[in-house]
Amino acid sequence: MADIATRVYNHKWKIDPIVRSLLDTDFYKLLMCQSVFRNRPDTHVSFSLINRTTGIRLADLIDEGELREQLDHIRTLRLTRGESTWLRGNTFYGKRQMFRPDFMEWYENLQLPPYHLEKRDGQYELTFEGRWPEVMMWEIPALAVLMELRGRAVLERMGKFELQVLYARAMTKLWEKIERLRPVEGLKLADFGTRRRHSFLWQDWCVQAMIEGLGPKFVGTSNCLIAMRRDIEAIGTNAHELPMVYAALAETDAELRQAPYRVLADWHEEHEGNLRIILPDTFGTTGFLKNAPDWLAGWTGIRIDSGDPAEGAETAIAWWKERGEDPRQKLIIFSDGLDVDVILDLHKRFAGRAKISFGWGTLLTNDFRGLVPGDALAPFSLVCKAVSANGRPTVKLSDNPNKAMGPEDEIERYKRVFGVGVQQRRAVVV
Amino acid sequence: MADIATRVYNHKWKIDPIVRSLLDTDFYKLLMCQSVFRNRPDTHVSFSLINRTTGIRLADLIDEGELREQLDHIRTLRLTRGESTWLRGNTFYGKRQMFRPDFMEWYENLQLPPYHLEKRDGQYELTFEGRWPEVMMWEIPALAVLMELRGRAVLERMGKFELQVLYARAMTKLWEKIERLRPVEGLKLADFGTRRRHSFLWQDWCVQAMIEGLGPKFVGTSNCLIAMRRDIEAIGTNAHELPMVYAALAETDAELRQAPYRVLADWHEEHEGNLRIILPDTFGTTGFLKNAPDWLAGWTGIRIDSGDPAEGAETAIAWWKERGEDPRQKLIIFSDGLDVDVILDLHKRFAGRAKISFGWGTLLTNDFRGLVPGDALAPFSLVCKAVSANGRPTVKLSDNPNKAMGPEDEIERYKRVFGVGVQQRRAVVV
Numbered sequence: 001m002a003d004i005a006t007r008v009y010n011h012k013w014k015i016d017p018i019v020r021s022l023l024d025t026d027f028y029k030l031l032m033c034q035s036v037f038r039n040r041p042d043t044h045v046s047f048s049l050i051n052r053t054t055g056i057r058l059a060d061l062i063d064e065g066e067l068r069e070q071l072d073h074i075r076t077l078r079l080t081r082g083e084s085t086w087l088r089g090n091t092f093y094g095k096r097q098m099f100r101p102d103f104m105e106w107y108e109n110l111q112l113p114p115y116h117l118e119k120r121d122g123q124y125e126l127t128f129e130g131r132w133p134e135v136m137m138w139e140i141p142a143l144a145v146l147m148e149l150r151g152r153a154v155l156e157r158m159g160k161f162e163l164q165v166l167y168a169r170a171m172t173k174l175w176e177k178i179e180r181l182r183p184v185e186g187l188k189l190a191d192f193g194t195r196r197r198h199s200f201l202w203q204d205w206c207v208q209a210m211i212e213g214l215g216p217k218f219v220g221t222s223n224c225l226i227a228m229r230r231d232i233e234a235i236g237t238n239a240h241e242l243p244m245v246y247a248a249l250a251e252t253d254a255e256l257r258q259a260p261y262r263v264l265a266d267w268h269e270e271h272e273g274n275l276r277i278i279l280p281d282t283f284g285t286t287g288f289l290k291n292a293p294d295w296l297a298g299w300t301g302i303r304i305d306s307g308d309p310a311e312g313a314e315t316a317i318a319w320w321k322e323r324g325e326d327p328r329q330k331l332i333i334f335s336d337g338l339d340v341d342v343i344l345d346l347h348k349r350f351a352g353r354a355k356i357s358f359g360w361g362t363l364l365t366n367d368f369r370g371l372v373p374g375d376a377l378a379p380f381s382l383v384c385k386a387v388s389a390n391g392r393p394t395v396k397l398s399d400n401p402n403k404a405m406g407p408e409d410e411i412e413r414y415k416r417v418f419g420v421g422v423q424q425r426r427a428v429v430v
Numbered sequence: 431m432a433d434i435a436t437r438v439y440n441h442k443w444k445i446d447p448i449v450r451s452l453l454d455t456d457f458y459k460l461l462m463c464q465s466v467f468r469n470r471p472d473t474h475v476s477f478s479l480i481n482r483t484t485g486i487r488l489a490d491l492i493d494e495g496e497l498r499e500q501l502d503h504i505r506t507l508r509l510t511r512g513e514s515t516w517l518r519g520n521t522f523y524g525k526r527q528m529f530r531p532d533f534m535e536w537y538e539n540l541q542l543p544p545y546h547l548e549k550r551d552g553q554y555e556l557t558f559e560g561r562w563p564e565v566m567m568w569e570i571p572a573l574a575v576l577m578e579l580r581g582r583a584v585l586e587r588m589g590k591f592e593l594q595v596l597y598a599r600a601m602t603k604l605w606e607k608i609e610r611l612r613p614v615e616g617l618k619l620a621d622f623g624t625r626r627r628h629s630f631l632w633q634d635w636c637v638q639a640m641i642e643g644l645g646p647k648f649v650g651t652s653n654c655l656i657a658m659r660r661d662i663e664a665i666g667t668n669a670h671e672l673p674m675v676y677a678a679l680a681e682t683d684a685e686l687r688q689a690p691y692r693v694l695a696d697w698h699e700e701h702e703g704n705l706r707i708i709l710p711d712t713f714g715t716t717g718f719l720k721n722a723p724d725w726l727a728g729w730t731g732i733r734i735d736s737g738d739p740a741e742g743a744e745t746a747i748a749w750w751k752e753r754g755e756d757p758r759q760k761l762i763i764f765s766d767g768l769d770v771d772v773i774l775d776l777h778k779r780f781a782g783r784a785k786i787s788f789g790w791g792t793l794l795t796n797d798f799r800g801l802v803p804g805d806a807l808a809p810f811s812l813v814c815k816a817v818s819a820n821g822r823p824t825v826k827l828s829d830n831p832n833k834a835m836g837p838e839d840e841i842e843r844y845k846r847v848f849g850v851g852v853q854q855r856r857a858v859v860v
Contacts, residue, residue, distance in 0.1 A: 161642040165605040168598035175595040212591040 028236030057122035193365030301331030307399025458666030487552035623795030731761030737829025765789035
């Protein structure tokens with residue numbers, strides 16, 4: 001029997017908007033947002049979309065009207081009562097009431113601020129400006145929209161069964177990865193793939209497949225909406241955005257040098273246990289660790305998000321030993337450009353030497369490589385970053401110069417201040 | 431929104447019975463049934479299920495209660511008004527009113543006769559006895575039930591996503607076959623896979639995938655229900671059952687020798703054009719063609735259903751030439767153990783030398799080989815045949831001794847009467 005009411009409702013309104021909830025975002029965004037809301041609420045920031053894969057001319061592939069429609073739809077979203085209840089009542093990382101009443105009240109009234117959209121050189125210039133806590137909430141949905149609209153443009157030309165076989169192939173591909181991961185003893189792995197996913201429904205499928213296929217080895221998802229709907233852990237801590245903006249706000253080189261630690265000091269006050277994860281690479285890992293205060297060595301773990309991951313983990317292990325900590329009690333989270341081979345290699349190398357865990361992103365939720373002619377569904381490197389704070393440009397160096405961002409002269413200044421020497425270039429896949 | 435009424439209805443009653451309509455059978459069964467109904471309505475026959483793959487112990491794999499439930503369900507089926515309208519009003523092979531009013535009236539009142547079921551040596555002995563037109567209608571549904579119940583026993587133990595990936599793999603496998611067939615110019619291909627299909631829903635999917643993937647190269651299906659629902663051609667002519675029963679009824683060796691031609695003489699009276707297809711191998715192709723009356727050479731084509739298919743086609747071409755016919759005006763239908771490689775080979779060899787067409791069966795609708803551990807879903811060789819007529823045993827020789835059936839001494843008698851010499855054994859895959 002056809003459900004007539006549903007069919008008629010679907011006539012009137014688009015089925016499957018790309019972003020369907022304010023919770024369809026990464027959990028760490030909420031943690032960071034609360035921290036910003038508390039510590040730096042009045043900072044004026046500008047976020048900008050940057051397509052690092054310039055060969056993909058998004059403005060030629062994606063219709064501007066459709067893009068505006070999806071972005072406008074996101075501005076109509078409000079936190080629902082059920083979503084709010086989940087955030088207020090759920091336990092995150094073992095803690096009740098992770099989100100404080102004043103933050104929740106603000107979030108319940110949040111509407112995402114206006115966006116600015118222009119075409120330039122075959123790309124979209126998409127920027128968001130305003131108060132930091134509001135603007136930062138655009139990052140994940142904006143990325144998801146651009147990534148999916150590019151995919152939809154390709155899917156639109158395909159037949160019904162061609163489409164079914166496309167998804168059949170993608171499912172098989174993921175399942176084969178799961179089958180390779182299943183026998184790995186002690187594996188811990190989470191979904192970090194919201195931002196550059198193929199689509200919401202596909203990410204949701206991937207998560208469910210991991211629940212069935214990996215059991216307790218699959219520890220959760222960064223996506224709040226999926227965590228809520230599938231009743232699993234929401235995973236995530238913090239990101240480069242915090243040190244980037246804190247650094248941009250620094251008045252002197254001395255303040256700049258201290259900015260990344262200032263971020264973590266604020267974090268230290270608020271969080272404990274598995275939420276105390278160092279992200280050391282914003283301005284170069286080596287200098288960051290060398291100059292870090294001793295209390296940071298007492299944190300639970302570290303997240304390796306750029307550079308050679310094995311090297312990064314060795315550096316962290318050596319640093320812990322140097323500071324008198326036992327690396328076997330520490331957690332190393334790998335989250336950069338992961339796929340099964342890399343996961344298996346890193347697990348083999350580090351299991352037993354530290355607690356390790358993987359945040360598997362784009363190649364979990366968007367591995368459509370090789371599935372259509374011209375590889376038109378392969379994921380690409382799209383980011384949405386804070387580019388200025390209170391009128392000053394931000395900078396990111398990371399451990400891979402191909403991921404560096406910011407004005408040339410500021411990059412040089414940051415390199416000098418943070419004592420960054422020669423870095424090895426690595427291809428950025430996703 | 432959930433469709434509550436449908437859900438509640440599904441609570442009350444099994445979703446997806448294996449056979450859901452009296453039309454869920456092969457079209458040639460209806461043509462043959464009408465011929466039998468007209469020419470030999472009072473013949474008393476016995477049909478029996480034979481599992482040629484004795485290594486698969488069906489009685490250990492399939493629960494007897496479930497088997498009875500499915501068979502009992504088939505006995506509750508009646509031709510619906512819509513189905514009857516379709517048979518009465520549709521054009522088959524370009525002809526209106528293919529089914530005569532007296533036959534339709536009989537069919538509208540048909541209930542399949544009782545069955546007899548026993549376990550023996552790990553196999554089910556499943557037999558049907560009664561008047562030929564009624565009993566013969568059991569063949570296809572009985573095969574489909576056994577084949578699918580064995581599959582369901584395997585599927586039952588699988589997880590939800592494991593199942594989805596299983597079908598994803600099967601879809602990909604079929605689509606890759608379709609992609610190999612798509613560029614073949616002049617290809618004509620039909621679905622002949624009802625009897626040993628994986629399931630009704632899967633066969634229906636295969637047919638729809640062929641419609642989209644092959645366009646007009648896909649000429650139709652042998653399955654009447656799917657032909658009706660998908661609005662495509664129902665395909666099929668006649669089978670071994672007719673000469674086998676006619677032969678068993680022969681009183682003398684001379685009558686026996688004439689029996690196969692007698693079948694086709696009855697058929698000649700009723701049908702023309704593309705329905706005049708010779709099936710020559712019941713008692714050996716060579717002798718059949720050598721002794722055939724000249725009017726048979728005037729028929730439209732031939733179906734090659736056992737033995738080496740290329741050899742069979744060469745034999746037919748030579749025979750037509752010998753009888754002064756132009757093979758390029760004749761149709762050769764290949765229908766034995768086909769898969770893509772064989773289809774491509776035969777097409778390459780015979781395209782241009784005759785009109786050719788393929789009836790693709792088990793490896794179209796049940797190629798689950800290699801998809802689960804122990805290959806527990808691979809199709810196997812199950813048949814349901816007339817074993818006696820008016821108390822006399824039937825015999826089939828075919829062009830492959832591994833497909834021969836009947837009592838030892840009768841096989842010898844038939845070989846003598848039909849002048850069958852040494853035959854080459856070929857493995858029976860499906």
